[in-house]
Amino acid sequence: xxxxxxRLPSRARCxxxxxxxxxxxxxxELSAIDGDVVVLDALNIGEGASGRNGGQVIPGLKLNPDxxxxxxxxxxxxxxxxxxxxAAQHVFDLIKRLGIECGARQDGWIQAAHHDAALxxxxxxxxxxxxxxxxxxxxxxxxxxxxxxTSIYKGALLDRRAGQLQPYQYVQGLAAAARSRGVKIFExxxxxxxxxxxxxxxxxxxxxxxxxxxxxxxxxAYSSPLLPALPHTYVTLWSLQAATAPLSAALLDQVLPGGxxxxxxxxxxxxxxxxxxxxxxxxxxxxxxxxxxxGDVARVRAEMLDIYPMLENVPITHCWCGRVAVxxxxxxxxxxxxxxxxxxxxxxxxxxxxxxRMGGLVADLVNGLPPEESAYPxxxxxxxxxxxxxxxxxxxxxNVMRFQDLFERRVRGGKR
Numbered sequence: 001x002x003x004x005x006x007r008l009p010s011r012a013r014c015x016x017x018x019x020x021x022x023x024x025x026x027x028x029e030l031s032a033i034d035g036d037v038v039v040l041d042a043l044n045i046g047e048g049a050s051g052r053n054g055g056q057v058i059p060g061l062k063l064n065p066d067x068x069x070x071x072x073x074x075x076x077x078x079x080x081x082x083x084x085x086x087a088a089q090h091v092f093d094l095i096k097r098l099g100i101e102c103g104a105r106q107d108g109w110i111q112a113a114h115h116d117a118a119l120x121x122x123x124x125x126x127x128x129x130x131x132x133x134x135x136x137x138x139x140x141x142x143x144x145x146x147x148x149x150t151s152i153y154k155g156a157l158l159d160r161r162a163g164q165l166q167p168y169q170y171v172q173g174l175a176a177a178a179r180s181r182g183v184k185i186f187e188x189x190x191x192x193x194x195x196x197x198x199x200x201x202x203x204x205x206x207x208x209x210x211x212x213x214x215x216x217x218x219x220x221a222y223s224s225p226l227l228p229a230l231p232h233t234y235v236t237l238w239s240l241q242a243a244t245a246p247l248s249a250a251l252l253d254q255v256l257p258g259g260x261x262x263x264x265x266x267x268x269x270x271x272x273x274x275x276x277x278x279x280x281x282x283x284x285x286x287x288x289x290x291x292x293x294x295g296d297v298a299r300v301r302a303e304m305l306d307i308y309p310m311l312e313n314v315p316i317t318h319c320w321c322g323r324v325a326v327x328x329x330x331x332x333x334x335x336x337x338x339x340x341x342x343x344x345x346x347x348x349x350x351x352x353x354x355x356x357r358m359g360g361l362v363a364d365l366v367n368g369l370p371p372e373e374s375a376y377p378x379x380x381x382x383x384x385x386x387x388x389x390x391x392x393x394x395x396x397x398x399n400v401m402r403f404q405d406l407f408e409r410r411v412r413g414g415k416r
Contacts, residue, residue, distance in 0.1 A: 008186060008207045012038040014366055015203050015210055017191045017226070018218035020050035021351065022344050024174040025094075025359020026216055027183045030366060035182025038210060040203070042190035046171035048222045049351055052322040054241065054271050054283045055167045056261045057352045058109055059088040059159065061331050065128045068331075072377060078132075083375050085134055087353035088162050094356065095165070100173030102165045103276045109162030110262045112144060112153040118265040122157040135160040147258030150307050156262075164261045164273055167352065174356075194226050200340055213340060214366045220345040220355075221323035227343075232383035233333060234325040234346045240286030242300035242319040244311065246278040255280055255308050263349075270303050280304065280311065286321040296321065324348065328384045334361060336371060337381035 013034050016023045019041035027037045041047075061068070061084050068084075069077030092106045113119035122138060129136040136159045139147070144156040179185055186207070193204035200213040217223070223230045247255060252274070256262070261273035272282040282304050286296065297319045304311050327333045327346030332354055335343045342365050344358045361376045371378035 012036050012212045014214040015212040016216045019045045021355035022218035022358050025356045026362045027178045029360050029363035031181035031183050037183045039185045040189045044187050045175045050171040051168040053167045055164050057088045057091050057163045059085050059161045064125050087357040091353050091356050098177045102169035104165040106163035108160045108260050110156045110260050112156040112264045114265050119155045149254050149257045215341050217343045221325035229383035234327045237324040238286035239324050240321045241283035242316045243279045243281045244314045245317050334376050334378050335381035
């Protein structure tokens with residue numbers, strides 16, 4: 001691991017708060033013009049979502065292309081669709097250009113349908129992307145079973161633009177590349193206060209103050225009230241993941257024999273892949289807390305065994321959880337609350353590709369691009385109405401969806 005600088009400078013052209021994919025990608029883009037960039041993080045590099053995610057590099061957003069064009073108009077919506085559709089390619093090109101060793105493979109991603117109606121939705125999504133040149137196809141049940149090694153799904157969408165990587169190695173690679181271009185990175189250096197004054201901003205930390213012409217906030221679901229409304233611009237969910245011990249050769253032939261990462265369409269989705277050292281990793285929605293307890297491992301194990309009963313005797317060696325930011329608009333937020341201040345967050349399960357791509361969009365604004373000319377919509381910065389209520393509703397909704405999923409699985413089991 002590189003030895004990052006220890007002394008906080010008094011000035012910088014830009015201070016980036018958050019050393020995850022968005023913050024480091026922004027710093028990298030800015031350093032191409034001016035290396036006078038400082039990145040601050042309250043934790044370690046990648047200790048938030050950027051180091052703990054499922055490693056699936058997925059193009060696009062939760063909204064389909066037609067929905068984006070309906071929301072933003074045909075011209076802007078089409079440009080936005082093209083941008084987000086190319087986000088995964090952007091990641092793999094960046095990894096190649098920077099020489100980051102992170103097990104990156106661009107060989108596809110599968111979204112598996114748990115019932116016929118979900119498969120119809122995937123077919124609609126595939127048609128929309130195909131009409132825009134996306135390398136996307138729908139698999140029937142036999143093809144899906146052959147690639148996944150399980151017969152519980154009705155079919156799937158296969159997106160060849162996508163892929164997978166080791167997320168912590170990737171974020172560390174971005175940090176090393178940024179540092180090599182002159183970016184100064186400070187871990188365990190929380191931004192405690194933000195003040196606007198003549199000529200720019202002052203960021204206060206426990207290690208001192210730093211003045212900057214521009215400030216970028218890229219703290220996603222780990223945002224503090226640096227701006228009073230900031231933690232209320234999204235709803236926080238928790239994702240829970242676990243990894244098994246390396247699988248035997250016999251199990252590797254049975255569990256994900258196609259080797260592609262997968263997400264499914266259950267209301268409380270499961271996402272899973274195999275690592276380079278042969279472990280099986282699965283994630284699902286976690287409890288609404290940062291700390292793990294004894295029931296978390298059991299819960300992830302139950303999800304694993306629902307898909308792959310043959311894993312019953314394989315031990316789980318690692319379990320972890322982390323926060324996910326769900327923005328009000330269901331797409332990532334890019335906003336400029338005040339002159340010289342840019343906020344980007346809220347990737348909702350599409351963070352590896354989209355948070356990386358967001359770095360260039362943020363850098364464009366920092367470099368003076370008028371917001372109305374941005375390829376990505378720059379929206380007003382405001383708290384969600386009744387934000388605490390939304391969080392309570394999310395808790396209730398998550399439990400309801402979990403019970404609905406369990407009921408459907410019991411029905412499926414009865415039909416076997």
